[in-house]
Amino acid sequence: MSDDDDFMADSDQEQYDFEYEDDDEPADGDVDIENKYYNAKQMKTEDPEAAIEEFLGVPKLEDQKGDWGFKGLKQAIKLEFALQKYDDAVIHYKELLTYVKSAVTRSYSEKSINNMLDYIEKTANDSTAYRCMEEFYSLTLETFQATNNERLALKTNVKLAKLYLDKKDYSSLSSKVREIHKACQREDGQADPGKGTYSLEAYALEIQMYAEMKNNKRLKALYQKALTVRSAVPHPKVQGVIRECGGKMHMSEENWKEAQSAFFESFKNYDEAGSMQRIQVLKYLVLTTMLMGSTINPFDSQETKPYRNDPRISAMTELVDSYQRDDVHRYEAILKENSDLLEDKFIAENIDEVSRTMRTKAVLKLVxxxxxxxxxxxxxxxxxxxxxxxxxxxxxxxxxxxxxxxxxxxxxxxxxxxxxxxxxxxxxxxxxxxxxLWSTVLNDSEGFKPDDTQSAPSSYLMSSTFDAPISTGPLRxxxxxxxxxxxxxxxxxxxxx
Known part of the structure; x- marks a missing residue:
């Protein structure tokens, strides 16, 4: 694993635990520079402050900018960001970007910068970190637009748009999304098939924005447009986001059937992507099943069956079971015992309709x-x-x-x-x-009259008239x-x- 790969590490792992470089990484070399670099890596866990100084000393040992200096700056920036030394991180990131023009190969620099942006996106958790992220993105755009690296510029623009969505800066997001869509068009104004993935990611961000703004009219138009994009091969998580927003849109219109279909597709995409959002969307799917009044268990399908006994959705499983059995007391008890269900704003907004239906049915049955x-x-x-x-x-x-x-x-x-x-x-x-009618048929019909050779007693006819097994329910x-x-x-x- 290279030092770039640790950007993708899970957030629960030690944030300073960066792997050593592979042997096939660029490795020019002066032995003193190499020793200084690996000595810094040994120090990063026990003394990250000292490790930063050691990493920053690597570029100074080079006669001209090269691979070791680039790698030393990368490690220093990661540590500075993790230690919330954002101003220092920005200064050294500017220095790092000067290496991409000639000191390292285009493919290596592109991979390294993109992974670094992924890393800080996952690590940032407050407004100060978001401001630092925005500066990182802006500096990256300036650099790679100047070098005509259109692909990385598009990727960075998408990340910046995502940051605006997280900050709920809808004005900046709208402007950035328009810029992305324009970059995804050819000179004649037609969509560029080679950039369909970026265009779809922009649609996903815009759809999320209008979902948060509850602008269903605009959301519906964009949702339908996003579904028609055929040139993209997007990450399944992007498709999951789009379908999830579509499901919520259909729910607001009380179009339960379409909502159920959208949530199911969203769940499958999130599941394929390995996203934890699949659990939340599965809850939405169960909720929609109850709103539809369906008797089909949502966990009967091949895709959802493995989650039937998942403790994270056990409350929703029990809820749909009590709903389908019209057990209002058990339904109310489950809601009371699992108040965390209502922490999800979307569930809280829609569960009232299910509860109302349950209580209405219970009232009619009782009275x-x-x-x-x-x-x-x-x-x-x-x-x-x-x-x-x-x-x-x-x-x-x-x-x-x-x-x-x-x-x-x-x-x-x-x-x-x-x-x-x-x-x-x-x-x-x-x-x-x-x-x-029965009396007439039995007494007067030719088929029931006794012939001369065999006669039935009148008592039989009378008993047939009065004792015929007519199903009358409570009537006598x-x-x-x-x-x-x-x-x-x-x-x-x-x-x-």
Missing amino acids: APYSRFTLAFISKHIKIPVSEVQDILGVLIVEKKLKAKIDQEHGTIIVDNAENAEQIQRLHDWTSAMSD TSGGRLRPPKGGKGGKVSAWG
């Missing part, structure tokens, strides 16, 4: 047998505030899903059984007609006819909590 009941009765059994019970019942009445009236003064609900009585009367008339027979159960209008009872 079904009753002709009158109190708000307190519902509140007690479903364990939600009386005010919310009243809101739910109000919506059900307005939407004509419940024929009832609310007595706010006494906090009672009286179900209007007129419609129920009418339905029962229609059912009574229908069963009466059916009884007459009386004199060969069917009638509703005693109690007449629905047989409902009251619940006073």
Whole structure:
């Protein structure tokens, strides 16, 4: 592994733990310079301050700028950035950039600079570090635009645009994105197929910006445009970002089906990229499944099945299970036990709709047998505030899903059984007609009349008429006819909590 490769190390690793150079790295050499360089690397963990001085002494030993001086400056800058000595890091980065014109090869300098920018992007964690990053990017652009290194200039512009997004500097981001798109066009204004990847990354950043601004109209237009880019071979994480933003856009429009599809594609891309964001997007996928009212378990697919028992999403797994079983009490308990779920702003904004659906279904199921009941009765059994019970019942009445009236003064609900009585009367008339039809068929039809050689006793015909196994549910027979159960209008009872 070269000294550049340690830029890509995970953030939880020792930030000073840089690997030694491979033997095939450029290695001119004066033995004293080489010894000074490796002596500095030995010191970097125990005494990073002294290591910086030692690394900075390497270029001074060279008669002219060369590989060892370049590598010494790189190590010093990394240590200075890690120790938050940002002003010193900028000064020495300016010096480092003077080496790229002639002291080192173009490919080696490009790889080294790009990896260094990746490293500081991962290491920066406060506003001062972000200002230093912005200066690094600006200096890099000036250098590589002057040397006509268009590829590294584009990469740096994308990084700078990402920094503006993190800082929520939307004005600078918009300007930078326009610059990137223009650089990705040929002289005739058509898209340059060789630069489609950078163009797509710019779309991803712009889409994230409009998602944060909640400008759905502009977001939708860019999302559709990004999906039509065919010349790019982007990193799957970029596609994951685009699809995730598209899913959130569809959610805001209550287009659950398209949202589910977008989140699923986003999850697959993040999973391929090895991004931890796949866990969060999988939670969004589960949330969308509940909003759709789907009975299909989102963990049945080949891609999501390995995460079914992942402890990071166990709460969402239990939540969708209780939702599909209409178990409102378990659903509420899971939300209460896993309050961290609501720390995600997107989940917090959309889970209320799921909770409302769960509670509405629970209310309808609870009041079904009753002709009158109190708000307190519902509140007690479903364990939600009386005010919310009243809101739910109000919506059900307005939407004509419940024929009832609310007595706010006494906090009672009286179900209007007129419609129920009418339905029962229609059912009574229908069963009466059916009884007459059966009687006519059995008594008068030629197929049921006894012939001269074999006659059936009249008692058999009578028993056939009255005892035929007609499925009538709660209705009872009386004199060969069917009638509703005693109690007449629905047989409902009251619940006073």
